[in-house]
Amino acid sequence: MITTDAGAEDDATEFRAFFERHYAELARLAHLLTGETDAADDVAADAMLALWNRWDRVRAADHPAAYARGVVANLVRTRIRGTVRERRRIAAFWDRRPEHTEDPDVPAVVDVRTALRALPFRKRACVVLRHAFDLSERDTALALGVSVGTVKSQTAKGMAELQRLLGDRAATELAAGRR
Amino acid sequence: MDEAQLRRELREAALAHRPDHARILARVERGMAEPAPAGRRGRPPRPWTGRRWTAAVAVTAAVAGVVGLGGLAATPLDDRPAGPATTLPAPG
Numbered sequence: 001m002i003t004t005d006a007g008a009e010d011d012a013t014e015f016r017a018f019f020e021r022h023y024a025e026l027a028r029l030a031h032l033l034t035g036e037t038d039a040a041d042d043v044a045a046d047a048m049l050a051l052w053n054r055w056d057r058v059r060a061a062d063h064p065a066a067y068a069r070g071v072v073a074n075l076v077r078t079r080i081r082g083t084v085r086e087r088r089r090i091a092a093f094w095d096r097r098p099e100h101t102e103d104p105d106v107p108a109v110v111d112v113r114t115a116l117r118a119l120p121f122r123k124r125a126c127v128v129l130r131h132a133f134d135l136s137e138r139d140t141a142l143a144l145g146v147s148v149g150t151v152k153s154q155t156a157k158g159m160a161e162l163q164r165l166l167g168d169r170a171a172t173e174l175a176a177g178r179r
Numbered sequence: 180m181d182e183a184q185l186r187r188e189l190r191e192a193a194l195a196h197r198p199d200h201a202r203i204l205a206r207v208e209r210g211m212a213e214p215a216p217a218g219r220r221g222r223p224p225r226p227w228t229g230r231r232w233t234a235a236v237a238v239t240a241a242v243a244g245v246v247g248l249g250g251l252a253a254t255p256l257d258d259r260p261a262g263p264a265t266t267l268p269a270p271g
Binding site for chain 1 (some may be wrong): 180182185187188189190191192193196198199200202203204206208210211215269
């Protein structure tokens with residue numbers, strides 16, 4: 001009995017240390033994937049709780065941090081899957097652009113976070129993990145449960161799409177400045 | 180926009196979020212205080228097959244009983260069938 005209690009206490013202490021090391025990164029990842037501030041913190045908390053509920057498996061994993069990132073990605077994907085919100089947001093994104101183009105007082109027509117939300121989930125996740133969090137292709141693949149080849153291709157396509165979207169922004173800003 | 184600038188903007192966008200430590204910790208601690216999800220699922224629903232059969236048999240018996248009693252009640256107990264007809268006189 002005493003051994004079990006001591007073991008549970010050790011688990012809790014270990015988990016707390018893991019929480020303090022990783023909560024900020026997980027919340028930031030959730031923020032870039034969801035685009036929502038409050039939801040990001042809730043997703044990070046839910047991911048931490050999911051990790052606690054399978055703590056034995058997490059601590060035994062070769063890459064607990066990658067596992068944790070994967071849990072966040074899955075929670076976000078579940079959150080947006082099956083809802084029309086994502087599609088509506090993309091539609092709203094495209095619909096908003098001409099209005100902003102006509103208003104030279106609005107400085108940034110499309111910022112990088114808005115542009116990210118226009119990407120399909122897997123491309124977004126690859127771009128975010130690779131370039132916002134500087135993870136290697138291998139670590140990104142580990143977190144998302146996909147092959148390194150998929151990470152390479154999805155990241156390249158995602159970056160090209162972002163550049164195109166933000167290139168349009170630069171052109172729009174330039175046009176607004178000239179007016 | 181070149182790729183280097185895009186990467187810089189992505190990193191800045193990631194750092195721009197200031198997670199609310201207290202809020203996240205409180206949510207996690209609330210969850211840790213509750214039983215694990217497997218426990219929360221509770222007892223699996225009971226199989227209904229046996230009970231359904233029992234119910235069907237009971238209903239059938241009840242209906243049969245009501246119909247039987249109704250039939251008895253409609254038949255007067257003293258209304259016995261008439262006895263054999265009076266012996267007819269033998270012909271001629």
